[in-house]
Amino acid sequence: MSLNKNKISIYFSIIFFSWSFAQQKRTVSDTTEVNPLDEVVVKGESNVMSLSKKLFTVGTINRKDIDNLGGNNLADILYNNLNISVNPDASTGRSTVSLFGLDGQYVKILVDGIPVISDNGVGNNIDISQINIDDVERVEIVEGSMGVLYGDNAVAGVINIITKRGLKNEGWELQLSLQEETVGNEFEFFDKGRHIQNFRATNQVNEKLSYAFGVSRNDFAGYYNDYKGKNYVNVQDNIVVNDSLRGTEWNPKEQITASANVNLDLGKHNIFYKLQYFNEDLDIYNHTVNGRYQNGSLNPTALDENYKTDRWVNNINVSGPLKGATQYNFSLSYQNQKRNYKEFIYNIIEQQTQSVEIDALSQSSDVWYSKAFVNSILPKSRLFDLQLGYEFTNQSGFDANATGAYSNEVVTNTITNYELFGITEFQPTKKLSINPGARFTHSTQFDNHLIWSLSSNYNFSEKLKLKAVIGSAYRAPNFEELFYYFVDANHNVQGNPDLQPEDGISLFVNLKDNFKIAKEGYLNTSFNFFHIYLKDAITSITTEDDDGRTLFTQDNIDYSARLGFTLDNSFIYKNWNIGLGATYLGVKNDISESNTNNDAYLWSLNLQSSLAYKIPKWNTTVSSQLKYTGETEGIFSNDDGETFIGLTEAFTWLNASIRTKLTSKLNATLGVRNILDVVNINSVASAGSHTSTTSTSRLIGNGRSYFLKLSYNLNFKH
Template sequence: MSLIKNNFLLYFLIFLSCNLNAQEIESDSTKIEKLSEVVVVGESNVMSVSKKLFTVSTIKRKDIDNLAGNNLADILFNNLNISVNPDASSGRSTVSLFGLDGQYVKILVDGIPVISDNGVGNNIDITQINIDDVERVEIVEGSMGVLYGDNSVAGVINIITKRGLKDNGWELQVSLQEETVGNEFELFDKGRHIQNFRATNQVNEKLSYAFGVSRNDFAGFYNDYKGPNYVNIQDNLVVNDSLRGTEWNPKEQITASANVDLDLGQHNVFYKLQYFNEDLDIYNRVVNGRYQNGSLNPTALDKNYITDRWVNNINVSGPLNGATKYNFSLSYQNQKRNYKEFIYNIFEQRTQSVEIDALSQSSEVWYSKAFVNKIFPQSDFFDLQLGYEFTNQSGFDANATGAYSNEVVKNTISNYELFGITEFQLSKKLSINPGARFTHSTQFDNHLIWSLSSNYDFSDKLKLKAVVGSAYRAPNFEELFFYFVDANHNVQGNPDLQPEDGISVFVNLKDTFRIAKEGYLNTSFNFFHIYLKDAISSITTEDGDGRILFTQDNIDYSDRLGFTLDNSFIYKNWNIGLGATYLGVKNEIQAFETNNDDYLWSLNLQTSLAYTIKKWNSIVSAQLKHTGETEGIFNNANGDEFVGITDAYTWLNASIRTNITSNLSATLGARNIFDVVNINSAASSGAHNSSATTSRLIGNGRSYFLKLLYNLNFKH
């Protein structure tokens, strides 16, 4: 606790000195032509993140189209401080930000947290988030607990969906995309095959609606494996060489959605309905050499997971009195995952019998958020925003009992939260925004989340922003309630876990320069520090019967310190980005005998290039990202936890997008040009388990894609 207090004092002094010193610097007298904002972020729009309080970077629709992105994982690879972490066995991909995993990053759709297997908004499988109806993706780095609650420690990713058309009429979009997986491709059996359809009708100025469906068929990544119908037979005997199946398990995803956007006078109603289905196959590498009627009839015990998710979101916004505005959101989401274990007949290529067919996981979430802002619109000095947030999550994850019986552990967590943000406009250039959120949970003690942000505008272009606040993460459903106990297993969650707490500071300085007649350079410098105490980690202990128990406890701390320099250069047909982050990471597991007190520093680089060829109606683009060595907490093959260092790697994508006709466009490109597949993690020097090492699959090799998009408009 003393360390946090000392950090708070240090950060508060830094915070004050940044803004007091800023007042002493004269405004930049150089006239720079104002660069128009690409993103319109209204302070009263709950769907967008406040650019006044936070530094917001944006992935625009044209960037998504240049990448031929279909899900969120496709477009986040090139973000400087974000890493996409795929799991080949489960098929899930999560994000980490500043080396903090998906538990610390909150993902929203139109300002509403996304439901996941074990939480709300966190540890989301981003391959399940379809982005064909998305207008832009907003990324905010830094702790945002006051506005977005617990678990938004490293940052927030907010996905904004499309709403209506510019003119009255219909818009129909159909797209087909074929993509290799490494060097593997067949029209139906290998590779990645994507189809999309979307229709939008702008009925009049007040009403629009849209509906669509998307299918993403990923046939898996075979690599050196031989597929589900492989069996090695020698001398009429099955030889188990562990080559059956695939390196990356295949899955098919279907997303269907519809929305309505209605203006009632000055008030707006937006409703979104979405259904998601995922069918994931897991092939057993062990083949059973059974004989039937005197002949060899090999089989394998395979698994299948089917996930169904329904999302209902409604948002109502408008004025209460003059400039005072309200926002109200209500969401009901549910997700069910069915588990099937079956005997697969390899020669006959069919399911021979079903051993288990049961509901494996269920989550139901009610969520509501509302706030009122500009409560004192007449005051030039003081303003206030007040709101509430309510979350009720119930369900289970029934790896419980090992036999998938109906004796599952079902639990409910409810959060009741009140928050407020104040603004003191001390001068035309300087504003200070203190904020606080009070959280009451049915699982944890009451908690206060706080933040203090400030803005100082040296000029229209040179601006300083500082944010200091709580870094607060509550345990997720699995960490609290997971239960897998049988004759061979004793793995249980810990309902007595306490939330992680800490402090974060982010300072941002940005400027815009005009270069020549048609050129602009946008530069942004960031300093950040995130400190977490009582970090949650896996431990081994004994239960009341003296058995070895694998569970969770608050025993660690985690520390992130770093600097980021990001540049964007626009000149005529060129758009070039260049960024670098120097990140220091320090983790400690107190159960280890020794720990390294030094930061492990890594240099991460990112560059992007886009060139418009007007004569050909084409855009050529490329994205290069180098991720340096990183430190994290990993598990080896035996399930033992260790602090490890992950090797550096470099990722390169490139594409060309061209308009063949006014209605038809094509995008041709390559992903992972440097053919990165595996990276290694080894124990840090001095760790108790110094021999620990693991290899992690992060890519499926160099892949090529072709996307055809047909767009047709009918005006009323």
């Protein structure tokens, strides 16, 4: 049962596109509702961080924004953010995030202040499509190098996901949601499209104790895009014709997330424990079909692949007062991830597995993590205060992909970091505060590192405020960069265990003000200047090994810089909320700083706008979001290990939705993603001093998609 969407497309485009396109030379800060990228206190309701908002400008995406977007995982809700790009990979099914053009290795992702485990790292290069947000209260975004507070890889910024804790009143809350979504113009209830089910139950036993549990299933059937599916074969005159149309453009996957938590208040002390299990089943269909004869008849097969990921997360946080206003915060986490790889021969006619060629553990990671700090150590001093803390990370494991096609020489490695940090606060006047900070890191893999930061605030008035933050951070090499090994008669590709972390420094200056316009109108505006400098960046190089063979490896030779300005505005008038914003971003990448002859930045304009209108009479909110991403510069590598600087073309992303309350317990959200039907964007890489260029096309979307989400909430007392 396929879904014809032409008439629906025209209908939605007329209503929403007319609203949003009129705003495309302006932009929104972050989301669709009343608080686009509001500044919040980082510690928030869950007390996972305890530093004042004086230190950073913090943006937030709240629960209402998430619901309006019909978001199910982190990738769904970050598409609309001004300085964030979501980078999907159709072949692996992974989606990573970049900030100011720096990829996911430079952005640290936390859940309740604790770094998320990834395939070969902790907190960075996370597959954000694997992070379910059904139990999320809000998402916080901090831009700039945040190494003093968050350690390695917090070079471009930090994304912190705050989960829900308890209810306002004693009793039960049961939440059930069903979501059906097309993938482009493809939809069938079982075999095509996207099918999502969520269930969550919360019990507030009394004012001190609550617990919750839930499960979510996200079934993505893949994106065919002219491919013919798993069971397709082209047979002509009893001969298999390899037209490369078997399989799908985007590979199908099923994700299941189950979680439980307990929140306990013991006097003034709080204990929060969270347990989560995640499973992903990813199928990769080979486009090539093998024409085989068996017992005199044609029996075509294909060599397919399957990845299964299992992840367990155990987090506990304890916080409370030590004495007076002095507070402590302690976190301990154990996370384990295993990914199994299977390569098998699939019989297309019989539609079943014929034989298994490889069935092995592909990747394994075990991470112990702990962080603790004490703040307001000198609460009686008006001029001076201090926060001190430590962070400990122990990661061990292996990645068989990084050792050359599941060889027997699997590299197992352990990296341990011991870190101490401190933040001081000087407040010479009521309007001025100065906050210097430092972190010392001792690593078993790398040289010792000292990270520093300095932030300052000056409040001209209650509304007009100036904030400046300068700080450093470093990006640690990932597992593949350190230990990749693929050597045979035709290949000599190896990681470099002597790599050192990349060093980054950023400067952010923020000026914000808010105005009352007319009787019921408010305008919040924020201007930002930023500069990010990255040296000793890791890149692919070509050299020789000890035997004189050509060696493709990694080294610290690149450098990169970002320079830009951001203007964010949000206007609220009665039931209207309009967000307008723009970033003018300059990027400069050089393969070798000493040899560069190009000191110019490549500038691009990024725009964002959002519009939301609430209809109280109908309990309905209508919203749309538009984001324009200008031409960007990046560094590309080819199969021979050569590195080039190239350009990626501009594109525009447009979403729209209607959220309405059908009854006191039932809500419905109807929406459209990617109204402009963006599927591919082109990149052109220049070979430096050579005249040749390489052009590639990258999949970033799966076409214009429609979704309908039904949410049922039931609350009752004990």
